[in-house]
Amino acid sequence: MSLSQPLIRFAVPDDDEALSRLDRDTWSYLHAVKPREQPPYRPFFTDRFGPRDHLVAELDGRVVGYIRLGYPTALPATAHVRQIQGLAVADSARGHGLGRTLVRAAVDRAREQGARRITLRVLGHNTPARKLYEAEGFVVEGVLPGEFLLDGAYVDDVLMGQALGPGVWRNAAARDS
Template sequence: MAAPSLLSVRSATSADEAELAELDRSTWSSLHAVLPPPAPPYEPFFGERHPPEEFLVAEAAEREGGAPRVAGYLRLAPATPLASNSHVRQIRGLAVATWARGAGVGRSLLRAAFDEARRQGANRITLRVLAHNEPARALYASEGFAVEGVFPGEFFLNGRYVDDVCMGRSLDPA
């Protein structure tokens, strides 16, 4: 499939499990993952700690009336279960299919996450990203995220220590 020309973002449903699980496995990379590559038998994609309600799904079609394909997903969850922190949402995963990269899928998912977080009553959104993931860090910065902290050498990946970067932004109207 060529880069998508028609893109929409919606909430996930349990029916998306197989397709999202496959996308998650096919996009695994040490650029963003701190766990080893997934291997059979695979864990369920959705579960008690990561229900479908926490996911936004980007669908893309090449042309009007064309069948949409899952182009990416974003997991948006409360930062903690604490009432005192209920105004914060955290991005806990973002994946874009290889065939859909560079077409605005990640940006569309982020903007949909901002809207969804506001709808849920949040006024702040945070995330963590590995320091060596330059493409993701650039995308987040372009969407208003700022570095708010760094855990130096937090992970040992591929024979080297990698910083964990905490980023956040306000969801207040500009």
């Protein structure tokens, strides 16, 4: 199956139901630390993450993916950092580079916002996501071993990041060399 070129855009309030459905349809312990949501379903957009915190991939007028970009904390000391806090691609659209397109769009958006770093957290057993992030320049900056108990197995929480501008060190080894 060949996909047409996706439209990457900011989410709008009318995307709430489609994004909520996408989250439910793609839910898996491979990437989720919360149990599967049960009805009644909560709105996708919240006070913390609204439409402008999401970039959406749309194909032929249908929402097929999103990436959430936020701040890692509310502290002024981390205002220069953006964090990818969610990524989903519909099963029907996987394998065609949409995840990569969304990650690149998030990195571009972080740069537009003046961020000097972008970070994320990924589950250690999520090999496809880790390979994607590594291919897009993210490096492992830390591992919290066995941080989550998911579906009867202990899973690592892998912290990844990359520098977006001058004067920000990728890691302590680069700084000390």
